[in-house]
Amino acid sequence: MNGPREQGRPGGDAADRALDDALALANGPRGSGPASRPPGNDPLAVALGHEPDDRPEVRPRPHGDTVSWPEARRIARRVGRRLDARALPLGDELLGMALARALVALTDLPSFDSSAMDGWAVAGTGPWRLKGQALAGQRGSAEALLGGHAVRIATGAVLPAGTTAVLRSEYGSVRSRTDGEWLHVLAPHPAPRPGQEIRRRGQECRGGDELLPAGAVVTPAVLGLAAAAGYDELTVTMRPRVEILVLGDELLDHGPPRAGRVRDALGPMLPSWLRALGADVTGVRRLADDAEVLYAAVAASTADLVVTTGGTAGGPVDHVHPVLAASGARLLVDGVAVRPGHPMLLAELPAGGLLAGLPGNPLAAVSGVLTLVAPVLRTLAGRPVPAPYAAPLTADVTGHPVDTRLVPVVFDDESAARPLHFAGPAMLRGLAAADGMAVIPPGGARAGQETAVLDTGALAPAWGSGT
């Protein structure tokens, strides 16, 4: 606040003070936590399957019993349990993890009265006899400042007892006289008010105050706050361990598509996407279209969530359903009324892990990430349900008669959502240019209609809230 243009500006300090007071008080003593859970009657939250839900356990579904898109999201949110918590040292590894316990202030912050400016700590009215100096990091002087005395002081230095105000350096001048150095207020600045430029102990919080609630996602700012508050480690919910199995004999891992074969688009895309949603991706394996190979891979996996791609439909080499049946898995979602992506599924494996079966068409697989994988990961990782986001559409979007559609959109200058072309189930061209996926209800949506938009993570860093 005291940049070069502020220097010597009469009245500038009053403006600074008003702003400082406003900033200190803006969020009240509780601060602002992560997005609070949307209330149960918020239609947008209901449309996204976000509303609070205390129904009993999710039941297995008969084969092929398609559920609505919001219901699939609700089921996915409720099937897993929050993973164990662990204390980890303050560092990058924590980014994107959720606090398992509230972050509670260990001490008052600031923990001592200090100077907010470089200048002089003064006691009483001036001119002041000047003696000594106090620097940041030094223990406070044992000697109290007497009335009519001043000491040179640096920003952040402990305030000597007896200080009534700090005069910032650009507002004062020191004159040498035979009886020593004397500090005067430089005209036209007023004499400092009692308490001026003093950073009081406990201004930001008192020891024991909740700085952030449990569930808050660790961001760079949270790391900074935790360090400032004196933490060396944070107790966070473990990242869900995810194994990705990419199925399909037709897939190539290098060079252009050729001879009836296509490049694997999901192996390169899914790991970073799932990491951005809080997962620890333990492996990505390409598997042949062979039921025994898939059975063995699923049986051997110790991941919290196995994600398969391809093989969910009823084609001659679509082995996901038969392998799940042979494994004794419980199908929790078997088909969702959404385009693209309707053959997606979610199952509980006998050993307790979960399996999300994503369709092979690449945009359909992304639909499965947004519908099933993101809510499952959020629950396992203890992350809060993000606040729903809606934007008006710039154009009519044709709907499916009974299914929800997910359509890639880009935000225009007015933050309206413009539907993109090249949004077929096998295409990624629209998605790659998109800011998010609009949720088009059955029957379609008109231009100007407020529509929920899911974050597709184009700009979201690894600690982003996900969808």
Ligand SMILES: Nc1nc2c(c(=O)[nH]1)N[C@H]1C(S)=C(S)[C@@H](COP(=O)(O)OP(=O)(O)OC[C@H]3O[C@@H](n4cnc5c(N)ncnc54)[C@H](O)[C@@H]3O)O[C@H]1N2
């Ligand atoms: N008789 C029916 N056939 C299909 C139906 C249906 O309801 N009845 N649904 C269609 C829909 S919709 C989808 S989506 C797909 C889902 O099929 P699968 O999950 O079994 O996927 P695959 O058959 O293995 O592959 C579909 C398509 O995607 C290509 N693919 C697969 N993996 C990748 C990858 N990693 N990278 C790029 N492309 C990939 C694959 O080559 C196929 O072209 O079923 C429809 N059929």
Ligand code: MOO
């Ligand atoms: O589920 Mo498929 O989505 O339309 O390609």
